[in-house]
Amino acid sequence: MKEIVPAPPAIVRNDYESIRELFAKNVVPSYGRFEIVLSHGAGSYLFDVTGKRYLDLGSGIAVCSLGHAHPAITEALGEQSKKLIHVSNLYFTEPQGRLAAEIVKRIGAGKCFFANSGAEANEGLFKLARKFGHDEGRFEILTATNSFHGRTLAGIAATGQDKVKKGFEPMMPGFRHIPYNDLEAARAAISPATVAIMIEGVQGEGGVTPATPEYLLGLRALCDEKKLLLLMDGVQCGHFRTGKFQSFQRILEGVPGGEKFLPDGLSMAKSLGGGFPIGAFWVRAPYQDLLGPGTHATTFGGTPLACAVALKIFSVIEAGKLDEQARKLGDWMKNELERLVQMYPTVVKNARGLGFMLGLELADKIPAFAVSDKPASIQFVNRMHEAGVMTIPAGTHVIRLLPALNLEPQEAAEGIAKIEELVKSLV
Numbered sequence: 001m002k003e004i005v006p007a008p009p010a011i012v013r014n015d016y017e018s019i020r021e022l023f024a025k026n027v028v029p030s031y032g033r034f035e036i037v038l039s040h041g042a043g044s045y046l047f048d049v050t051g052k053r054y055l056d057l058g059s060g061i062a063v064c065s066l067g068h069a070h071p072a073i074t075e076a077l078g079e080q081s082k083k084l085i086h087v088s089n090l091y092f093t094e095p096q097g098r099l100a101a102e103i104v105k106r107i108g109a110g111k112c113f114f115a116n117s118g119a120e121a122n123e124g125l126f127k128l129a130r131k132f133g134h135d136e137g138r139f140e141i142l143t144a145t146n147s148f149h150g151r152t153l154a155g156i157a158a159t160g161q162d163k164v165k166k167g168f169e170p171m172m173p174g175f176r177h178i179p180y181n182d183l184e185a186a187r188a189a190i191s192p193a194t195v196a197i198m199i200e201g202v203q204g205e206g207g208v209t210p211a212t213p214e215y216l217l218g219l220r221a222l223c224d225e226k227k228l229l230l231l232m233d234g235v236q237c238g239h240f241r242t243g244k245f246q247s248f249q250r251i252l253e254g255v256p257g258g259e260k261f262l263p264d265g266l267s268m269a270k271s272l273g274g275g276f277p278i279g280a281f282w283v284r285a286p287y288q289d290l291l292g293p294g295t296h297a298t299t300f301g302g303t304p305l306a307c308a309v310a311l312k313i314f315s316v317i318e319a320g321k322l323d324e325q326a327r328k329l330g331d332w333m334k335n336e337l338e339r340l341v342q343m344y345p346t347v348v349k350n351a352r353g354l355g356f357m358l359g360l361e362l363a364d365k366i367p368a369f370a371v372s373d374k375p376a377s378i379q380f381v382n383r384m385h386e387a388g389v390m391t392i393p394a395g396t397h398v399i400r401l402l403p404a405l406n407l408e409p410q411e412a413a414e415g416i417a418k419i420e421e422l423v424k425s426l427v
């Protein structure tokens with residue numbers, strides 16, 4: 001897709017201070033924000049209120065699957081909003097049914113529930129697990145160290161990172177953490193109360209760490225043996241980002257036994273709506289009717305408008321073979337990042353990820369960063385902003401690249417060149 005990138009307005013009005021003031025006075029300061037006030041975007045470019053242009057390699061933390069201001073999304077919003085924006089889930093609507101069918105077609109036999117965010121999709125899976133184990137008194141869900149599953153009370157209890165829990169204790173009971181990619185630790189952690197194991201196919205907030213094929217296949221066998229549900233959080237790593245619809249499909253490609261692998265439940269959000277809020281979870285066929293009438297609901301889940309946008313995104317990705325593009329270009333970018341690791345080991349020490357979900361790990365002590373007590377990842381991202389490129393920090397030392405699926409080859413090259421320039425300057 002060719003985007004026409006608009007030139008900044010002729011007279012640039014600097015609204016930076018006044019907007020910052022509105023936030024300081026009126027918006028709960030729960031986010032650590034960068035000092036940038038954005039005004040508009042087109043394709044993989046964003047513009048701030050001063051007219052500065054940024055190449056967006058973060059896409060709203062893996063959300064804007066078709067970049068910014070994509071005409072197909074604008075059209076879907078316009079067309080559907082003229083017909084029906086919202087009706088209650090007391091009734092049936094065509095877009096929700098069709099979207100569920102699109103998801104089921106790409107994962108396997110089962111059914112979908114629609115929500116509004118990733119955290120909410122995970123909440124639904126936690127309820128599914130509790131319902132599954134209820135009559136036997138089983139309720140405990142094992143999740144991984146360094147995982148991220150959302151900011152609701154159950155989400156922070158499920159998340160394997162202390163920083164999200166601090167100040168909100170006591171945690172909701174029923175979650176314990178196990179080391180990621182360690183099958184024996186999972187087996188050892190199972191108690192009589194355990195009902196499910198939930199993992200991300202590729203840990204995102206934890207620093208871009210893919211599950212190994214052995215871990216996925218081993219967890220499947222373990223869950224079958226112990227009568228546990230295997231739940232996957234595909235909120236960040238899903239929706240073609242790794243080059244396949246879901247990350248497990250990419251991780252297990254060509255692996256003996258991999259073609260038969262399915263989790264029992266899988267959450268989605270982020271790229272599913274390309275920026276329009278929607279979340280969903282898929283449940284494998286044997287458990288698809290566990291949540292019967294009256295057990296789970298949300299007012300805005302699966303509105304005709306959200307589903308029409310998500311359906312349009314599926315068709316644009318399919319028509320443009322954007323999954324293949326993400327895979328090819330993402331693998332090229334990863335090779336380039338690996339080259340930087342070879343060339344500048346005192347600045348970058350590891351490159352990892354799949355497709356358009358990439359992580360670049362910074363070296364422990366970068367002399368230029370010693371002057372500030374901000375984490376190295378934040379300092380690196382700030383300098384990338386100065387260079388006109390948006391990247392996303394993960395933890396204290398990892399930089400994430402999560403571009404739109406329609407990123408163009410020359411844009412990928414531009415991003416890599418700017419990253420290399422910065423890395424070189426930090427040697």
Ligand SMILES: Cc1ncc(COP(=O)(O)O)c(C=O)c1O
Pocket residue numbers: 061117118119120122148149150151200204205233234235236237269270
């Ligand atoms: C893996 C994962 N799960 C869940 C969430 C929470 O999604 P949301 O912010 O839409 O609630 C996120 C958000 O970053 C995520 O990366």
